[in-house]
Amino acid sequence: MSSALDDDTQRAIAEGRETAGAVLRSAQKDLQKVFVVFLVGFLGVFMALRRGVWVWLKGVTTQRMPAELQSQFDIIAQTPFDVILLQAKISLVAGIIVASPVLVYFSRDALKERGHWPEVPIPLWKAVPIVLLSGVLFMGGMAYGYLLFFPIMFNFLAGNAVSAGFAPYWSIVLWTEFVLLLTFSFGLAAQMPLAITGLSYTGIVPYEQFRDKWRYAVVAIFVFGAVFSPPDPFTQIMWAAPLLVLYGFSLYLAKFAVTMKRGSERLSAAGVLRRNWNATAAPLVAGVAVGALQWPTLFEVIL
Template sequence: MGGEKLRLEGVLGTALRSVRSELRIAFVVGVVGFLATFYALRLFIWPELEGQLLGTKAVVVAVTPFDVVLLQAKIGLFAGLLFASGWILYRSREPLRGRGASFPGRRRTHFFVGALAIALFAGGVVYAYYVFLPLLFAFLISNAVTAGFQPTYSIVDWTQFVFLLVLVLGLTAELPLIMGGLVYADIVSPDLFREYWRHAVFAIVVISSMVNGSPDPFSMSLVAIPMTALYFVGLGTAKVVRRASGNSRGRRSRSGVPAEIDLQNLDAKGIRAAPPEAFATLTEHEALEIADRALDAGDSEKAAAILDRFEARAESDGLVANDSQNDQEGKNGSSGDVSGTVERTASRMAAAFAEEETTEDDIGGYYYDLRFVVGSLRSKSFRIIGVFMAVVALVFTYLYQGGIGEIKRDFLIHLPAGTPTSEVNIVLLHPVEALAFEMKVSLLVGVVAVLPLVLYYAWPAIETRELARANRNVFFVWAGVLALGLLAGSFVGYRFVAPTVVSYLVADALGANMIIAYRTAAFFWLVFATTVGVGLWIEVPVTMLLFHHSGVVRYRTMRTYWRQVAVGVLVASSLLPGGVLLMVGVGFAIILAYGVGLSVLWVDSLGERLVRATT
């Protein structure tokens, strides 16, 4: 017994020493990769990238003292981990083979697949570096200069943007290899790729618009066209792989059950005799397609057989799903635990702001009322979405085609006399910073534009649930007054509030001997908040007055439910991007406007209360 223990300890000690030795070598490889990448970035990579992609039209700056060092360290650390992982995988070949673990196929096949993967990735990187990125940055820089901005990119944002696009296009080039591998592993059939090619092209267009950061058709086509071509190359590769691997006739798995049976080539007897596994993944569309082809060929018996087998499979799946659902409901006690959780959570939130106790039944009523109102909008969702998309497209097109530059020049002209507008520089720290701001503003304007339309269509459901009562045509008047109030408030903010605030900030910075270089998004959000924000702020008391006098929501109801309104405003403002400070600022500004509206309504309804008191 003691001898076996000593022998076991010796084997473990040898294994640990071997692992320790390999980890030391891997650590050295990682350190070498880290240092090589760290110094290559400073000496070769960054100068080459700036010269190739930017030229002299834009500059790259460090915003904080540690930007360059930390970015070099992060990229170097990532490269070092890749080198170390590659070394560990290389040294693990023999132990894995000793345990019987290996990739299918011959060594020559492994070498060919690996070389093909490297070549495809390198091709994607070369295309990104020499074709796509120079054209993209030429467009972004020209658009920024036309709008009056200085392309002064942060080294962190610019490098991450470049590396992300290069990596995405490099991985995208692997699409034919990935599609062929999925077919070889019997995970996906080439027929699926062929059937859903339209969906794939649509997804490629959406991905290309998200990746390049520029919405113009030219930049999108630089990504979408190669990706679409690669998809069809992958489709051809998948067909070749299926013929080479013999999957077209149904290859059997280790358990002896057919992994894939071509139902197209079977007759009626073969379909009825096929095992249930052959119909496990058959969709309704595929079953109808096979039946249609059989009817076209005059084989009605085969069409009936395929439909009978599909219906039997569907009924079996339905029974299983119902049984599992009943079992789950039995474990949970009821099927409404999700809504019950919502009600319990909401009741605890509302109880903290209410003088009287708010029960789960009260919140449950609000929850079901809200769900009923939202459900009533489904039939009108096409119109609502159409108006929203039209407004977003119009606003974004105006801003994108030079509108944002016109706003900047007009705003600087109307600054108070004596303000040195030539000292106000607006810079871009991220290549797509201006485009992101334009899109956010367009979405916000679209939401404001469709709000009266949503309330108009939701009004029958609101009246049904007895949440409010009034003539639905009141919303036409409300929409007109809302538009006038928004325009008037925005005009006041644009001509008086915003210039005063910006002039004060500029004078304060110049008084401290500072060079003014405002970020595009920060500057325009300040202008937006002090112009349109003033108009939106005024809309709150104006809307409250309209609702009171039109009988939609009376003053007494608004005063009674002010705590619920405050909670709802804070929850809604928490969804805004920008952190806690923006949530608190926007939320409390709206709550303050609601308080002003209550004060105005208190004065406005004073006569009514006096008459009621005397009678």
């Protein structure tokens, strides 16, 4: 019986398995270090969840709720294993995220052999500011969510449930998944200035295309918000408004970076010589000709 997968898919899966095996073999002598990093990340997040993260998240949820609404609101565990399994899942993902860069670093030789390592690495003095800026933007997106979006949204949702005659008892599993999903979506959305500037600066997507297609970007932002936020106009506006501001800031930042790049190219000596080689060569040829004409006279003076 023929396989349900086509040849390209089977080949891609086989290459992926070979690459994963080569990565593990290359990092075999350092797997203990990778496991230690994973264990530190796992236990750190697990203990943080036990000690105070749940209380803090519930405080964020009830921050804007009136006292009478808070008295009716609660977050519950529906089964005996909800909390412990949820803590283990979150800690497992955190440990994998923390240990992954260490695994990639120790397996870099195998990745280089297979062509999966960048041939021209970014200089450290350029990479560090980009990473720091990405982290700052991610934290800024999270701060907007936890300081403004979540309190207002949860107050609206809990109040809506009470007004409909239902007690707002939320499952800790579904509530946490909802919070984490929106947290990462805010953090990733905050990378917009860095992404647009990088694409424009490298020329992958011209700055003019981002500028001229802003109407499509507005529609995409509202569609994205309709998927990742509750289906009421108020929270969707709260979602879309900062993204629209970020898009405008991204255009400004991209324009500044592209203008600086194009200006430096125009002002560079090599660029000037390439674009004006005929005008540059003319004085040089004239100087050589004058020197050749004056060379016999100079020779006579020397003698």
